[in-house]
Amino acid sequence: MSKQRIRILLIEDDPADHHLINRSLGQSRLAVDVVWSDDLRTALSQIAASDFHVVLTDLSLPDSCGLETVHRIRNQDRDIPIIVLTTLNDEGVEATSLSVGAQDYLSKDDASPHNLERAIVHAIWRQEVVVENQRLLAEVQSSREQLAEQKVLLKRKNRRLRRLYKTAHRFVDNVSHEFRTPLTVIKDYVALVREGVVGEVNIEQCRMLDIVGVRTDDLNNMVDDMLDVSKLESGLLGAWRRPCQLADVVEPLTLPLLKKAEVKGIVFEVDVDAALPPVYCDAEMIGRVIINLVTNAMKFCGEPGTVKLWTRADAARHEVVVGVTDNGSGIDDEGLSIIFQRFKQLKRELKTSTKGFGLGLNIAKELVDLNFGEMTVESRLGRGSTFSFTVPLNDPQNVMERYVERVRRMKHEERVVALVRTRIDAGTSAADAEDADVFFNFLLRRSDLLFRAGVHEWLFVLWVARSEAADFEARARTEWLKTNRNRPYGPIPDFELTHDGQWNVESSIDAVLNRFRRVMHSDADVATAGASGH
């Protein structure tokens, strides 16, 4: 600053004062060029015409007086530093002058070279800071506006994407529906002919019709797979989990799988322990996992082929292991590592099937994950392979831990886990309590859980958007009225809902689990997870 010449506009109508200031400036260490003006009008046109570094001004001029002077200079130039020169008469105006845009004030009596120099340098510096601040503020403001614009844009895009997802989902659902209509007719007619309903069939014809039946099942499973892939990739596939017996899950699958094995000349053995403790899962999904694993094993087993479906309870880990073992040529290290890698990744491209292992395994892994289990594969070259997965036992605390852990991994920040307690009158009969249990199960959305905290008490675990947690009660009420209207057997027992709170899983895992534990053990009834399962 001292190197550069400072251009000063001095506005002063008193020649004596002008002289005094001019002399002080001359004696200071600053290199200055001073332009003098004795009225404001001239001064303003000078400010407009040329580039001053600072304005020194008297407040009482022939054409302006007091704060108005500062105002008018400031209006003329938004950025120029102004120093007000005051006299004894101006007492009280000094401080106010700063608030209307002056950088500093200086009594003419104190206008020593040193004081003037300091006032000028500081005024220029302060004004630079002010200008810089204004620039930064403007920048912040414009970034804020940009952000707001982008937010609106993102919202619009999100809405569009959601719409697209829905459309795509509906499309896949419709296409698979269209596929299944002819499949239904084929499967049905083949079975009618095969069973001799429409006339006698010979042994060879029976065998061929069996093959057609099995192949139709294959096609139908492929439609299921495609539907699952599309739902998994769009995040629309949730599980409808409840307590069930693995033997009940396996039972309806056994016959068609045995048929398939028979047609392919494979020995298929089912060794499911009927005494297994109940598990907690979406029976339909776990059924699909088993079908996919067995189908896969039948594709790669030896000659003659044997495939075994087995189960084993692991009480220590609160789970049941379900395995499918074949006597095929096994998978080499490279193949194993590819499969392992795929199993480890949480979300992959589902559409690309692992080399030679089909889409089925990938889907199976995802479905196991949705049911809080894990999938593994073991293989020995020349001896065969075992694909196995775990299903949690119907142990509420353990299931809840797995649920929270899984929800946490999904990283949906806008969603919360909400606990909602439901109670029916303690005098309700056992049969009516079971009806209520069925009803509560039907209230479940696919990413919700329901636990039976006692004979007359249940606990809903909902995974919902923060704002939706309160909607649950309204929905429950509406459904209750609707169901009762349609019930020939009298109304389902009335219930009472209590919101126990909602938590962001990311930050309060322990809080959710502690609360859950307390609720599950608070009732006098023995806490057993709902034993309803249909």
Next chain:
Amino acid sequence: MNDTKRILLVDDEEEILRGANLWLSSAGYQTSTAHDGMEAVAVATASHPDAIVMDVRMPHKDGLTALAELQRQTETRNIPIVMLSASLVDQERALDAGARCFLKKPYNGQRLVKTVNAVIDGPLDAESTPCATYGRSG
């Protein structure tokens, strides 16, 4: 009233009606048919079948709407209804709306017969419990 139970079959696909008819009539049932929800409500109201086996997705009036209407009418309210659909999306809706059972298409003919037997003569305690059967696995 004789012992032969009467079943109303509802589907817009003639070939599916024919197959279901063959299974049920060979199991001793007497069947009648309707091709959409509107016809189903009319036939059911007029003839009071012992059970109804109905598809979900049909033209004019879909199965869920027909189901709701049948549940509202006093004279048809107690007829057990088995809903069929190729889409599991329909399962929850059908059971929520009061269907006694849901069968996924393609269904197994023998299972259809068993299901119809169950909704007509099923044990009393199971009567109030909706059942879901996954047709894929036979």
